[in-house]
Amino acid sequence: MAAQMTATKVPEVRDITRIERIGAHSHIRGLGLDDALEPRQVCQGMVGQLAARRAAGIILEMIKDGHIAGRAVLIAGQPGTGKTAIAMGIAQSLGQDTPFTAIAGSEIFSLEMSKTEALSQAFRKAIGVRIKEETEIIEGEVVEIQIDRPATGTGTKVGKLTLKTTEMETIYDLGSKMIESLSKERVQAGDVITIDKATGKINKLGRSFTRARDYDAMGAQTQFVQCPEGELQKRKEVVHTVSLHEIDVINSRTQGFLALFSGDTGEIKSEVREQINAKVSEWREEGKAEIIPGVLFIDEVHMLDMECFSFLNRALESDLSPVLIMATNRGITRIRGTNYQSPHGIPIDLLDRLIIIATSPYTEKETRQILKIRYEEEDVELSEEALTVLTRIGLETSLRYAIQLISTAGVVCRKRGGTEVQVEDIKRVYSLFLDESRSSQYMKEYQDSFLFNETKATQMDTS
Numbered sequence: 069m070a071a072q073m074t075a076t077k078v079p080e081v082r083d084i085t086r087i088e089r090i091g092a093h094s095h096i097r098g099l100g101l102d103d104a105l106e107p108r109q110v111c112q113g114m115v116g117q118l119a120a121r122r123a124a125g126i127i128l129e130m131i132k133d134g135h136i137a138g139r140a141v142l143i144a145g146q147p148g149t150g151k152t153a154i155a156m157g158i159a160q161s162l163g164q165d166t167p168f169t170a171i172a173g174s175e176i177f178s179l180e181m182s183k184t185e186a187l188s189q190a191f192r193k194a195i196g197v198r199i200k201e202e203t204e205i206i207e208g209e210v211v212e213i214q215i216d217r218p219a220t221g222t223g224t225k226v227g228k229l230t231l232k233t234t235e236m237e238t239i240y241d242l243g244s245k246m247i248e249s250l251s252k253e254r255v256q257a258g259d260v261i262t263i264d265k266a267t268g269k270i271n272k273l274g275r276s277f278t279r280a281r282d283y284d285a286m287g288a289q290t291q292f293v294q295c296p297e298g299e300l301q302k303r304k305e306v307v308h309t310v311s312l313h314e315i316d317v318i319n320s321r322t323q324g325f326l327a328l329f330s331g332d333t334g335e336i337k338s339e340v341r342e343q344i345n346a347k348v349s350e351w352r353e354e355g356k357a358e359i360i361p362g363v364l365f366i367d368e369v370h371m372l373d374m375e376c377f378s379f380l381n382r383a384l385e386s387d388l389s390p391v392l393i394m395a396t397n398r399g400i401t402r403i404r405g406t407n408y409q410s411p412h413g414i415p416i417d418l419l420d421r422l423i424i425i426a427t428s429p430y431t432e433k434e435t436r437q438i439l440k441i442r443y444e445e446e447d448v449e450l451s452e453e454a455l456t457v458l459t460r461i462g463l464e465t466s467l468r469y470a471i472q473l474i475s476t477a478g479v480v481c482r483k484r485g486g487t488e489v490q491v492e493d494i495k496r497v498y499s500l501f502l503d504e505s506r507s508s509q510y511m512k513e514y515q516d517s518f519l520f521n522e523t524k525a526t527q528m529d530t531s
């Protein structure tokens with residue numbers, strides 16, 4: 069048979085069940101950029117924040133290129149200015165194969181593993197390895213299946229399978245295992261099938277068009293396909309994408325792959341990681357694997373301490389490093405675990421390796437647009453006046469507080485039998501739920517009757 073290098077496409081079955089819930093960022097479907105990477109005012113759930121989105125678009129392009137490892141970006145700005153939203157926008161715009169891992173700075177503090185181990189795992193979750201495998205398959209239309217049962221009734225069955233393409237026809241001998249899988253898949257004459265030569269796995273592609281006449285005898289769901297062309301034997305390229313972390317877990321003897329499902333991976337020995345790095349680079353040289361640097365997003369990065377920051381410094385220099393995106397809303401503050409102050413609570417030597425994207429507060433128009441997108445997302449109807457009032461609340465208190473009022477006002481409105489949230493509903497929830505400044509005001513007035521009252525502590529301590 070002529071050695072054909074053409075890879076045939078065999079449709080893969082993918083079942084994805086997603087539970088859709090409305091989260092804080094579920095309205096974000098991308099960065100909302102056009103082809104020239106220019107942000108549109110309102111697009112893909114994103115509103116305004118144009119400069120930051122433009123910058124994020126360039127980072128996104130860089131990630132998609134996949135050639136640059138170990139770059140780090142910091143998104144810095146006031147609370148509620150869309151830092152996490154922009155990171156989610158980047159995540160949405162990446163291809164399916166590019167890993168995106170999101171953690172919050174506080175997540176790495178656990179008793180089960182050291183901080184640096186947790187960070188290593190996060191880093192390796194963000195590196196994809198695309199492994200290419202070539203398998204030989206036989207693809208053809210079944211002409212005839214002939215099974216000879218031994219006269220005694222017991223013993224191994226043998227048989228013959230005739231397959232054809234538009235150009236050729238071949239008879240294959242069948243062993244008992246193949247006979248079993250053929251009957252399990254209910255393969256009949258007229259079916260177009262593929263058989264994986266290495267594993268013997270049978271895949272039914274559909275009924276041949278030449279059998280369309282028998283249509284009446286079959287269910288409506290029967291799918292018709294063309295009789296394959298060319299040779300019966302074909303090469304098919306299968307591509308799997310896994311993360312380095314997944315390879316680590318599967319190969320760590322103490323854990324085994326089941327740990328991937330429980331998430332209980334424990335610490336992974338550094339020898340295992342070194343072996344895997346060596347193996348992966350071997351595969352790369354042989355052209356069997358490709359590295360896809362993904363993204364590690366560390367939100368609330370000021371929660372990390374000195375050890376973690378020094379780990380990040382080192383980790384970013386490795387060539388197996390993802391693009392690191394961090395976000396913080398802190399100004400000049402103490403670095404956790406030290407008495408030193410630094411911008412964003414991040415040591416200067418790490419800051420020096422970062423490029424920083426700044427976000428800024430929203431205008432009235434933008435706040436209104438974000439609230440509009442949110443109430444549509446939450447399936448709540450809002451009257452124009454109610455939206456105006458809510459926008460004012462958003463500007464005077466915070467955007468987050470205004471967003472919270474949407475669903476609560478929705479409940480109040482439904483309870484009074486209304487379909488569209490009116491100004492009164494907003495007023496009612498505004499009086500029921502305090503925002504931060506009114507709550508602080510209240511506490512100041514009644515401070516003496518609260519427990520653990522320490523009005524002298526003026527600054528919040530993050531360590």
Ligand SMILES: Nc1ncnc2c1ncn2[C@@H]1O[C@H](COP(=O)(O)OP(=O)(O)OP(=O)(O)O)[C@@H](O)[C@H]1O
Nearest residue numbers: 092093113114115117147148149150151152153397
């Ligand atoms: N430009 C935007 N377009 C659409 N929605 C936005 C935008 N900016 C923020 N939001 C929404 O407003 C809410 C608050 O924004 P987000 O959580 O991103 O703020 P943040 O900058 O991460 O704040 P923090 O510093 O407190 O973490 C979220 O629900 C977010 O999806």
Ligand SMILES: [Mg+2]
Nearest residue numbers: 151152367395
């Ligand atoms: Mg955030």
